[in-house]
Amino acid sequence: MAALSILMILISAAVIPGIISITKAKLSGRKGITLFQPLKDIVRLFRKGNVYSTTTSLIFQITPVIHFAGIFCALLFLPFSGEAGLLSFSGDFLFFAYLLAFTKFMLIINAMDTGSGFEGMGANREALYSMLVEPAFFTIMASLVLLTGFTSFQEVYNNVHFGDSSLSYLFAAVSIYLLVQIAMVENSRLPVDDPRTHLELTMIHEVMVLDNSGFDLGLIMTGNAFKFAIYGNLIANFLLPQSFPLVANIAIYLVVQLLFAVTVGLLESFRARNKIANNPQFIITLSSIALVLFFSVLIITHKLILD
Amino acid sequence: MESMESIVFVGVCIASVAVLLITRRFQYCFSLFLHVCLSLTGVSWAVRSLLEGNTKIFSMLTDVSYLPTLTIDSLSAYFVLLISFGMLTGILYAGGYLKPFRKTMSRLELGIHHLAFIWLHISMLMVTVLRDGTFFLLAWEMMSVSSFILILFEASKKETRLIALNYLIQMHVGFILIMGAMMYVQSLGYAFGFDGLAGYFSKNSVLPLFLVLFAGFGIKAGFVPLHTWLPHAHPAAPSHVSGVMSGVMIKMGIYGLLRVLTYIHAELYVVGLIILGVSTLSGLLGVMNAITQHDIKKLLAYHSIENIGIIGMGIGAGLLGVALNAPALAALAFTGGLLHIFNHSLFKSLLFYGAGSVYQATHTRNVEQLGGLMKSMPKTGMLFLLGSLSICGLPPFNGFISEFLIYMGLFKGLGLDIWYLDLSMLASILGLTLIGGLAVFCFTKVFSITFLGSPRSSKASQAAEVSDDMIFSKILVGVLIVAIGLFPNLFVKWVAEVTALYVPDISPIENALPTLMKVGMAGGLFIVVSLVLLWVRSRQQKQVVVEYxxxxxxxxxGANAAVHQYTATSYANNFTELVGPLVGTTTHYEKIAEEEIFPKARHFETHSYDVFEKTLIDKPAELLLKSTDRHESFQTGKLTHYLIYVFVFLALVFLLTYFQIL
Structure with a gap:
C-alpha cells in the first residue's frame, strides 16, 4: 500500500508541471507544450555536464542532492486512501514539515554560496516567506488534531471523514482552500513569486538556482515537481475515505491532482503578481485565516460556546 | 573507608593552586589533567546515583566534619553529567585556542585563567549537589566570581572590563534575590537552604516566593527581560569560555529553577503559565534580536536566550500538564524541555567553538568582514553547519528530538475540553514554529555570510584552517549531536528518569519510545538516501564535462564580486522592517538638503540595540545617575561643611531620641 502511495505521487509529479503549462498556454491562446515535455527536459538535464562558479565551495556540490533527498523522504510520510505511508508515526507531520524546512535551508545556502547579489536576494526572500508561511500549516494541523484527537497524518485524515458533525466537510473545504494557497507560496508560484519573470530583481525561486546546472539543476527541478505532488496529495487525502473501494480512490486521487494542477494554471493565468513588499502581508493573512479555522473547530467541538 | 571520588575531588581542589606555579608549557597539560579528574569524579557520582536508583548521599572526607554532604538525585546526576562533558570539550578546545596567547601572556595571567576555569568546573559541580543554603550560595558565588575572572581574559581592553563589571553586578542581583528568599524562609523557622524551601512551599502560598526565586535564577539563565548581561559577556570572553558559559553555566539557572520546582506541588497551573509565557517571549525575542546582530558571538549569545526559552516552554507546558492532570502533555513536554538542556549545551558549545576558530583565523567577529571561509576552513565550516542545522531543530539531529517532544506534548494538550488551554497550546505551538523559522532565517544568514561566497576583507581571504586539537573537541560534540538524532529512544529513556521527579505518570514517555525509534530511523533513511544520491552524482560527474x-x-x-554580494545587514533588512520596533535599529545618515545640488560624499550606518536593555537597564540607570548628580552639591570638599553635616546629624539624633520618636 505504501508503495502504491509513492507510485501515485510519482505519476502525479510526472504530469503536473506539464498540465500547469498546458493550461496556461490554452488560456492565453498558445498551442503549448506536450504533456511530458517538462519530464523530458529533466531527463536531458541528468545527462548534461555542469558549469560551476569558481566562487562556490563544497556546499554547492552537496546541497542540491540533500535538498532532493529531503523532499523524497518527505513524500514517504504521505498516506493514501486511509492507509499509512511508508513512514508513519505519531507526530509524523512534524518530521515532514521540518524535513521540508531542511530542504529550504539547503537551497538557501546553495544560492548564497555563489556570492551573487541576485541569488542572495532570492535566498533572503525565500527564507523570510517560508518562515512566515510555516505558522499557517501548523495552525491547520493543530485544528485537525483538535478536531480528530489524533496526531499522525493517517489517523487525522481517517477521522476527518467520520467526524460526528457534518460541519467537518465545511472544515475540509476551508482547509483545502488554505492548502492550495500554501502550496502556491511553498512552490514559489503566483501571487508571491512568478516563475515566468524575466528580471533577476523580481525573481525569488528562479534566481536562487541561476548558477545550478546539469545533474544538480535536474534534481532541483524534480524536487519541485515532487513538492507540487506532495501538496496535491495533502489536499486529495481529504477526499479519500478508507471505506471507498481502492479503484475509486485511485480515480478520485488522480482527478484531484489534475484539478489541482489546472487550478494552479488558472490562478496563474488570471492573477497578478503581488508587489514584493506586500508579500509578507499576504502570507500572514493565510495564517489568520487558519486561525479562524482553529476557532471554528473550538466552536464545532462545543468547547467555546458563544451565546 | 573514604570514597575514592571524595579524595580525588578534594585533591583537585588543593592541587589547582599549583597551576600558578608551573611553567607556561605545562600549565595546560596540568589543567587538562585536573579537569579530566573532575569529570571522572562527576561521572562516577552521577552513574552511581543513577544505577542505585535513588537519591545518593556522599560525604566528603568523613574525618573533617565541617565539609558538607553531597546529595545527588537524578536531577543532580543529569546536570553533573552535562557539566562533566561540557567542561571536558571546553578544556580540549582551549588547548588550541590558548596556544597563541602562550607567547603574549605571562605565566601568572595564564595561570589565573586556568585556575578560574578549574574552579568554574568545581563550583558548578558543587552547585548541583549541595542542598545546604550556606554551601550552595558559596558555590553559586564562586561560580559567578570564577566566570567573572574568565571574562576578564583580555582585560587590557577597557570594553571587556566594563562588560565584566556589568556581569558581576547583575549576577549579584540574582544572588541577593536567591539569598533573600532563603533567608526569609529561615526567618519563618525553616532550615536555611533547599530543605527549608521544601517545608515552606508545602505550607504557604507558593507564588510570591516562587517569583523571587524565578527572577534570581532567571538572571543566570537569561530569561527575557533579565538577559541583558548575556549578549555582552559571551562575546567578550574567549571562545572556550563562552562555549562553556552558554552551554553549561547558564543551565545552572535552569537547574536552580528545576530544583525549586521539585518542592512546588500547589498552584502549578499559574506557575506553569508564567514559565510558559516568559519562555515563549524569551524564545521569540531572543531569535529576533539575533537576526540583527553582526557580531558572530553576540548573535550566538542571543540564540542562547532563544534556547533557554525553548527549554522553559517545555518545563512550563509540562507543569500545566501536571496541574491539569494531562499525563501526555506533562511527560512529553517536560522530557523535551529537559533533553533540550543537554542538546543546547552540545550544539551551542559547538557553534561557539566554531566562532572561536573563525576569530582565531581572521581576528574579527564581525561577519560583514568575513566570507568564503568554507574553502580555506572546510572542517570548521562543516562542523559549524552541523551546529547550525541542529540548533534550528532540523531532523535528523538532536535539536529536532527535543523540539519534537515538546511539540508532541503541546499537540497532546489540545482537546482537553478546556478552551483557554487549547488557545495557550496553540500559541505555544505557533511560538515554537516561528522560533524554528526565524532560527533558519538567522543561521542561513550567519553561515552564508561567514563561510560562503567571496571573502569580504583581506582578513577573510588570508584565513587558514585551525589546528586539529580544536577540531577534535568539536567532532566529539558532533558525534553526540548525530547520535541523539539517530538513536533518540536511548537518550530519552535516561532523561525520563529526571522527568519522574515532577510528573507522577511517565508512561506516555515509555509509549513514545517506539515512535522515537521511528523518528531516528526516518532520520537514518534520510541520511542513507542522501549518501546514495551523492554516490550516483559522483558517478555521473565522471562521465560528463565539468567546466568552471x-x-x-x-x-x-565589472566590479569586484565581493562588493555586490548580499551582506548580513541586507539579509536581515526585510525582517527588521517587518517587525519594526520589536528589534531596535538606528540609522545614521545625513539627508541631502534641497539646496545641495552636488551632494558631498556620505556614509550610511545602521546599528542595532536591545529594546529591553535600553528601557529596563539603561534608562533607569541614567535617571539614577541624574538624581545622584543633584545631590552632588552637598559634596563641597570643605572641612567646615562636613563638620556642619556631622553636627546636624547628631542634633537630629538627639532631638529624635529626646522626643522618643526613635
Whole structure:
C-alpha cells in the first residue's frame, strides 16, 4: 500500500508541471507544450555536464542532492486512501514539515554560496516567506488534531471523514482552500513569486538556482515537481475515505491532482503578481485565516460556546 | 573507608593552586589533567546515583566534619553529567585556542585563567549537589566570581572590563534575590537552604516566593527581560569560555529553577503559565534580536536566550500538564524541555567553538568582514553547519528530538475540553514554529555570510584552517549531536528518569519510545538516501564535462564580486522592517538638503540595540545617575561643611531620641 502511495505521487509529479503549462498556454491562446515535455527536459538535464562558479565551495556540490533527498523522504510520510505511508508515526507531520524546512535551508545556502547579489536576494526572500508561511500549516494541523484527537497524518485524515458533525466537510473545504494557497507560496508560484519573470530583481525561486546546472539543476527541478505532488496529495487525502473501494480512490486521487494542477494554471493565468513588499502581508493573512479555522473547530467541538 | 571520588575531588581542589606555579608549557597539560579528574569524579557520582536508583548521599572526607554532604538525585546526576562533558570539550578546545596567547601572556595571567576555569568546573559541580543554603550560595558565588575572572581574559581592553563589571553586578542581583528568599524562609523557622524551601512551599502560598526565586535564577539563565548581561559577556570572553558559559553555566539557572520546582506541588497551573509565557517571549525575542546582530558571538549569545526559552516552554507546558492532570502533555513536554538542556549545551558549545576558530583565523567577529571561509576552513565550516542545522531543530539531529517532544506534548494538550488551554497550546505551538523559522532565517544568514561566497576583507581571504586539537573537541560534540538524532529512544529513556521527579505518570514517555525509534530511523533513511544520491552524482560527474567559470552576474562583470554580494545587514533588512520596533535599529545618515545640488560624499550606518536593555537597564540607570548628580552639591570638599553635616546629624539624633520618636 505504501508503495502504491509513492507510485501515485510519482505519476502525479510526472504530469503536473506539464498540465500547469498546458493550461496556461490554452488560456492565453498558445498551442503549448506536450504533456511530458517538462519530464523530458529533466531527463536531458541528468545527462548534461555542469558549469560551476569558481566562487562556490563544497556546499554547492552537496546541497542540491540533500535538498532532493529531503523532499523524497518527505513524500514517504504521505498516506493514501486511509492507509499509512511508508513512514508513519505519531507526530509524523512534524518530521515532514521540518524535513521540508531542511530542504529550504539547503537551497538557501546553495544560492548564497555563489556570492551573487541576485541569488542572495532570492535566498533572503525565500527564507523570510517560508518562515512566515510555516505558522499557517501548523495552525491547520493543530485544528485537525483538535478536531480528530489524533496526531499522525493517517489517523487525522481517517477521522476527518467520520467526524460526528457534518460541519467537518465545511472544515475540509476551508482547509483545502488554505492548502492550495500554501502550496502556491511553498512552490514559489503566483501571487508571491512568478516563475515566468524575466528580471533577476523580481525573481525569488528562479534566481536562487541561476548558477545550478546539469545533474544538480535536474534534481532541483524534480524536487519541485515532487513538492507540487506532495501538496496535491495533502489536499486529495481529504477526499479519500478508507471505506471507498481502492479503484475509486485511485480515480478520485488522480482527478484531484489534475484539478489541482489546472487550478494552479488558472490562478496563474488570471492573477497578478503581488508587489514584493506586500508579500509578507499576504502570507500572514493565510495564517489568520487558519486561525479562524482553529476557532471554528473550538466552536464545532462545543468547547467555546458563544451565546 | 573514604570514597575514592571524595579524595580525588578534594585533591583537585588543593592541587589547582599549583597551576600558578608551573611553567607556561605545562600549565595546560596540568589543567587538562585536573579537569579530566573532575569529570571522572562527576561521572562516577552521577552513574552511581543513577544505577542505585535513588537519591545518593556522599560525604566528603568523613574525618573533617565541617565539609558538607553531597546529595545527588537524578536531577543532580543529569546536570553533573552535562557539566562533566561540557567542561571536558571546553578544556580540549582551549588547548588550541590558548596556544597563541602562550607567547603574549605571562605565566601568572595564564595561570589565573586556568585556575578560574578549574574552579568554574568545581563550583558548578558543587552547585548541583549541595542542598545546604550556606554551601550552595558559596558555590553559586564562586561560580559567578570564577566566570567573572574568565571574562576578564583580555582585560587590557577597557570594553571587556566594563562588560565584566556589568556581569558581576547583575549576577549579584540574582544572588541577593536567591539569598533573600532563603533567608526569609529561615526567618519563618525553616532550615536555611533547599530543605527549608521544601517545608515552606508545602505550607504557604507558593507564588510570591516562587517569583523571587524565578527572577534570581532567571538572571543566570537569561530569561527575557533579565538577559541583558548575556549578549555582552559571551562575546567578550574567549571562545572556550563562552562555549562553556552558554552551554553549561547558564543551565545552572535552569537547574536552580528545576530544583525549586521539585518542592512546588500547589498552584502549578499559574506557575506553569508564567514559565510558559516568559519562555515563549524569551524564545521569540531572543531569535529576533539575533537576526540583527553582526557580531558572530553576540548573535550566538542571543540564540542562547532563544534556547533557554525553548527549554522553559517545555518545563512550563509540562507543569500545566501536571496541574491539569494531562499525563501526555506533562511527560512529553517536560522530557523535551529537559533533553533540550543537554542538546543546547552540545550544539551551542559547538557553534561557539566554531566562532572561536573563525576569530582565531581572521581576528574579527564581525561577519560583514568575513566570507568564503568554507574553502580555506572546510572542517570548521562543516562542523559549524552541523551546529547550525541542529540548533534550528532540523531532523535528523538532536535539536529536532527535543523540539519534537515538546511539540508532541503541546499537540497532546489540545482537546482537553478546556478552551483557554487549547488557545495557550496553540500559541505555544505557533511560538515554537516561528522560533524554528526565524532560527533558519538567522543561521542561513550567519553561515552564508561567514563561510560562503567571496571573502569580504583581506582578513577573510588570508584565513587558514585551525589546528586539529580544536577540531577534535568539536567532532566529539558532533558525534553526540548525530547520535541523539539517530538513536533518540536511548537518550530519552535516561532523561525520563529526571522527568519522574515532577510528573507522577511517565508512561506516555515509555509509549513514545517506539515512535522515537521511528523518528531516528526516518532520520537514518534520510541520511542513507542522501549518501546514495551523492554516490550516483559522483558517478555521473565522471562521465560528463565539468567546466568552471564566474558566477552569473546578469551580464555585468565589472566590479569586484565581493562588493555586490548580499551582506548580513541586507539579509536581515526585510525582517527588521517587518517587525519594526520589536528589534531596535538606528540609522545614521545625513539627508541631502534641497539646496545641495552636488551632494558631498556620505556614509550610511545602521546599528542595532536591545529594546529591553535600553528601557529596563539603561534608562533607569541614567535617571539614577541624574538624581545622584543633584545631590552632588552637598559634596563641597570643605572641612567646615562636613563638620556642619556631622553636627546636624547628631542634633537630629538627639532631638529624635529626646522626643522618643526613635
Amino acid at each position: 567559470g564566474p558566477t552569473w552576474g546578469c551580464g555585468y562583470s
